[in-house]
Every structure is written in structure tokens, then in C-alpha cells.
Amino acid sequence: MMENGKIVTIPAVATIDEIKDEIPNVRTYYLSFDDKAIDGAFTFRSGQFIMLTVFGEGECAISLPPSPEKDRFHITVRSVGKVTRALGGLSAGDKVGVRGPFGNGFPFDEIKGKNVVFVAGGIGLIPLRSSIVHVLQHRKDFGRVILLSGSRTPSDIMYKYNMKEWQENCEAFYTVDNPTPDWTGETGFVHTLIEKAKVPVENTVAFVCGPPVMFNTVNQELMKRGLSDEFIISTLERHMKCGVGKCQHCAVGRTLVCTDGPVYTYRQIKILGEQI
Numbered sequence: 001m002m003e004n005g006k007i008v009t010i011p012a013v014a015t016i017d018e019i020k021d022e023i024p025n026v027r028t029y030y031l032s033f034d035d036k037a038i039d040g041a042f043t044f045r046s047g048q049f050i051m052l053t054v055f056g057e058g059e060c061a062i063s064l065p066p067s068p069e070k071d072r073f074h075i076t077v078r079s080v081g082k083v084t085r086a087l088g089g090l091s092a093g094d095k096v097g098v099r100g101p102f103g104n105g106f107p108f109d110e111i112k113g114k115n116v117v118f119v120a121g122g123i124g125l126i127p128l129r130s131s132i133v134h135v136l137q138h139r140k141d142f143g144r145v146i147l148l149s150g151s152r153t154p155s156d157i158m159y160k161y162n163m164k165e166w167q168e169n170c171e172a173f174y175t176v177d178n179p180t181p182d183w184t185g186e187t188g189f190v191h192t193l194i195e196k197a198k199v200p201v202e203n204t205v206a207f208v209c210g211p212p213v214m215f216n217t218v219n220q221e222l223m224k225r226g227l228s229d230e231f232i233i234s235t236l237e238r239h240m241k242c243g244v245g246k247c248q249h250c251a252v253g254r255t256l257v258c259t260d261g262p263v264y265t266y267r268q269i270k271i272l273g274e275q276i
């Protein structure tokens with residue numbers, strides 16, 4: 001019997017129950033552990049990740065988009081290389097392996113009572129989804145909750161099926177770089193939404209995830225408004241092999257992204273001198 005909160009150190013076999021197409025090249029895989037003791041006891045914090053095995057191909061780090069509470073266990077993966085392309089070739093009923101959860105997770109205990117601003121660029125919404133759902137499940141514990149999401153085109157918007165609910169339960173703004181004739185939302189890069197949403201800076205924390213160019217522009221814009229780099233929080237992505245601080249593949253300066261991260265404040269990232 002696995003205890004709640006224990007880390008799975010050897011890949012546990014899980015079955016793909018269902019696959020959902022999200023956007024081109026990105027799919028969500030709903031998983032259940034074959035060992036029912038693990039299925040009931042696998043707990044994690046928003047912002048943590050797993051090492052996913054595609055048997056015969058290898059392992060890679062993958063975020064956990066479900067809320068730690070009341071959510072179906074799933075991962076969302078973009079096919080980019082050896083392991084993720086092999087995953088893309090699997091079907092419902094096929095098996096994968098899961099180790100974890102690993103990493104530090106988002107600092108939820110420290111942000112109670114604050115305004116929370118989520119800023120996502122493209123598939124940056126994958127690591128943020130868990131926190132968004134978690135915050136909305138505990139809506140009364142936070143001040144204003146704002147979601148700013150930017151995508152290249154309307155067909156690149158992640159988790160479209162959550163859009164209506166999120167728009168009803170928080171201040172959610174969506175923008176696209178290249179609109180189609182039927183697009184009725186905002187147009188322009190995601191940082192332009194910061195002004196439109198009148199993002200507060202007092203008692204505020206921002207979670208920012210997305211490609212480096214977006215990350216830098218958004219952070220500059222938030223800091224220009226007066227938000228301290230201490231309250232801008234993000235995840236770093238590095239090639240990982242072990243996930244448990246042994247192999248040093250994910251070392252950035254003195255930090256190991258797998259064990260010290262992947263969640264860092266922008267102040268920490270700047271000190272690392274990391275080129276993001």
C-alpha cells in the first residue's frame with residue numbers, strides 16, 4: 001500500500017484511458033496507475049512535475065496540469081522529440097511509466113490573501129493550469145484573480161473547454177497574435193493585456209509561463225507598473241535525465257532545476273544570470 005505523499009521512484013505503469021487533441025501537435029493524456037494503491041495515493045503540489053517513460057524510447061520531464069484536488073489525473077504534451085513523438089503515436093489502452101512527483105511547486109502558502117495574476121504564452125498554460133484550477137477552487141482565499149492568455153491564433157488556444165468557466169470565475173482575457181475573421185477577443189501580444197486588465201501591483205503575485213521572448217516582455221511590463229521581481233514567479237525548463245538531483249543535466253549555475261525548481265522567482269532567475 002503506497003502512503004499519501006510518497007514519491008514513486010521507479011516508473012509505475014499507467015494506462016492511457018483517454019486522449020484529447022488540444023491544439024496542433026499537443027494532446028492531453030488521461031492516465032490511471034495500474035497499481036490501484038498508487039492511483040489513490042499519488043499526491044502532488046501545483047508546479048511539480050513527473051518523469052514520463054515511453055517504454056523503449058526513454059523518459060522526459062512533464063508538468064502536472066491537474067489541480068491537486070478533485071481533478072482527473074492527466075498530462076498535456078507537445079510532440080517535439082524522441083519521447084514525446086513516441087507518446088504521440090500511442091493510443092488509449094497503451095501503457096506508459098510515471099516517476100514522481102518531483103520539484104518544489106508554486107508557493108501557495110505564501111500567497112494566500114493576495115491578488116493572483118496568471119500570464120501564459122501558448123503552451124505556458126500547461127504548467128499554470130494546475131494553479132489556476134487550484135486558486136479557483138479556493139477563490140475566497142485570494143483577492144483579484146486575473147488570467148492573461150496569449151496564443152498565436154485562435155486554434156492555438158490551450159484548454160479551450162475551460163475558457164467559459166474561467167471567464168465566469170475570474171477576470172480572464174484572451175488575445176491572439178493573428179486573428180481569424182470569427183475571432184471576437186483581443187488581438188496583440190499578451191503583455192498588452194496587462195494594461196487592459198488594469199493589473200494591480202499592491203499585494204499581488206504574478207505567475208508567468210511561456211517562451212523566453214514573451215517572458216521577458218511580460219516581466220518588464222509588470223515591473224514597469226511597480227511589481228517587484230520577488231513577486232513574479234515562473235518555471236524554468238531544462239533538459240532533465242534523473243529528476244532527482246543526481247545527474248546534473250539540469251544544472252543552471254548553482255541550482256538544479258529538478259530539485260530546487262522548476263519554480264523560481266524572477267529575482268532568483270536574475271541572480272542565476274540565466275539567459276531566458
Ligand SMILES: Cc1cc2nc3c(=O)[nH]c(=O)nc-3n(C[C@H](O)[C@H](O)[C@H](O)COP(=O)(O)OP(=O)(O)OC[C@H]3O[C@@H](n4cnc5c(N)ncnc54)[C@H](O)[C@@H]3O)c2cc1C
Pocket residue numbers: 049058059060061062063064076077078079080081082083084085126127236237238239240262
Ligand atoms: C519541469 C519541466 C516540465 C515540463 N513540462 C512539459 C509539459 O507539461 N509538456 C510538454 O510537452 N513538455 C514539457 N517539458 C518539456 C519536455 O520535457 C522536453 O520538451 C523534452 O525534451 C521532450 O523530450 P523528447 O525526448 O520528446 O525530446 P528531445 O529529443 O529531448 O528533444 C526536445 C527538443 O530539444 C532539443 N534537444 C534535444 N537534445 C538536446 C540537448 N542535449 N540540448 C539542447 N536541446 C536539445 C531537440 O532538438 C528538440 O527541439 C517540461 C520540461 C521540464 C524541465
